[in-house]
Amino acid sequence: MGIFITLEGIDGSGKTTALKLLCSDLAKDGYRVLQTKEPTETLLGKFIRNTVLGTGGDASFMKSMDIKTSALAALFLFSADRTAHVDEIIAKLDSFDIIICDRFIDSTYAYQTANSDDAEGTRDLKEFILTINEFILNRRSFNIARTYLLDLEPKVALSRLSGRVHGFDGFDGRSPDFFNAVREGYLYLSVRHKDRIKIIDASGPSENIVMEILKDLKGLVDEKIASTNE
Ligand code: TYD
Numbered sequence: 001m002g003i004f005i006t007l008e009g010i011d012g013s014g015k016t017t018a019l020k021l022l023c024s025d026l027a028k029d030g031y032r033v034l035q036t037k038e039p040t041e042t043l044l045g046k047f048i049r050n051t052v053l054g055t056g057g058d059a060s061f062m063k064s065m066d067i068k069t070s071a072l073a074a075l076f077l078f079s080a081d082r083t084a085h086v087d088e089i090i091a092k093l094d095s096f097d098i099i100i101c102d103r104f105i106d107s108t109y110a111y112q113t114a115n116s117d118d119a120e121g122t123r124d125l126k127e128f129i130l131t132i133n134e135f136i137l138n139r140r141s142f143n144i145a146r147t148y149l150l151d152l153e154p155k156v157a158l159s160r161l162s163g164r165v166h167g168f169d170g171f172d173g174r175s176p177d178f179f180n181a182v183r184e185g186y187l188y189l190s191v192r193h194k195d196r197i198k199i200i201d202a203s204g205p206s207e208n209i210v211m212e213i214l215k216d217l218k219g220l221v222d223e224k225i226a227s228t229n230e
Contacts, residue, residue, distance in 0.1 A: 009150030012157030110185035
């Protein structure tokens, strides 16, 4: 029985590069690793990429909605994708030591609440998302062993992003303020779930990020392997 961990961070935090390095280092050390992500590669995940995020597709449907409506619609779509994803992950946990997911419940909290200037409405939405997230996990007694939050100043992340051609046009309307709000959402969660979420300084090179994750992660996995073998 393996452990499930997640990687989170704002766009441009270096998550994708770190994840690649992390998985290859773990595999070299003999761990059985599976990498997965959200939105998923399923039909629904692809629909979300195309329609909510607009990756090579058409995001005009979501953009035609009132901003609060589209946040709620996105919440339900991401949650539906996740509900099925959890079942899929559970079915595979016995065959791996570690399953690593690129974005999970914390992305929904951080992103789907970042685009509003209605403080009261956003507070309600935040509570609702926390409840849905817990429900999705609890219905299958599913546990996230650790979340690594790659934390970076939005200014720095945005300057990294401006140098690369990004696949989706989701940045329309995503200002530095938006990313500040996403980061704040993440940091709030890191206090609320301080035993699960570990903040990793993402301002340095990927090698350092991965080294810091590995220091913590190997302990967790080895503990789990030992307890399974008892
Ligand atoms: P993706 O192209 O995978 O970007 P990245 O490589 O940075 O993960 O797009 C994922 C985008 O989807 C990212 O901007 C965050 C957003 N997202 C949400 O808004 N809510 C969610 O629940 C999830 C999982 C992702």
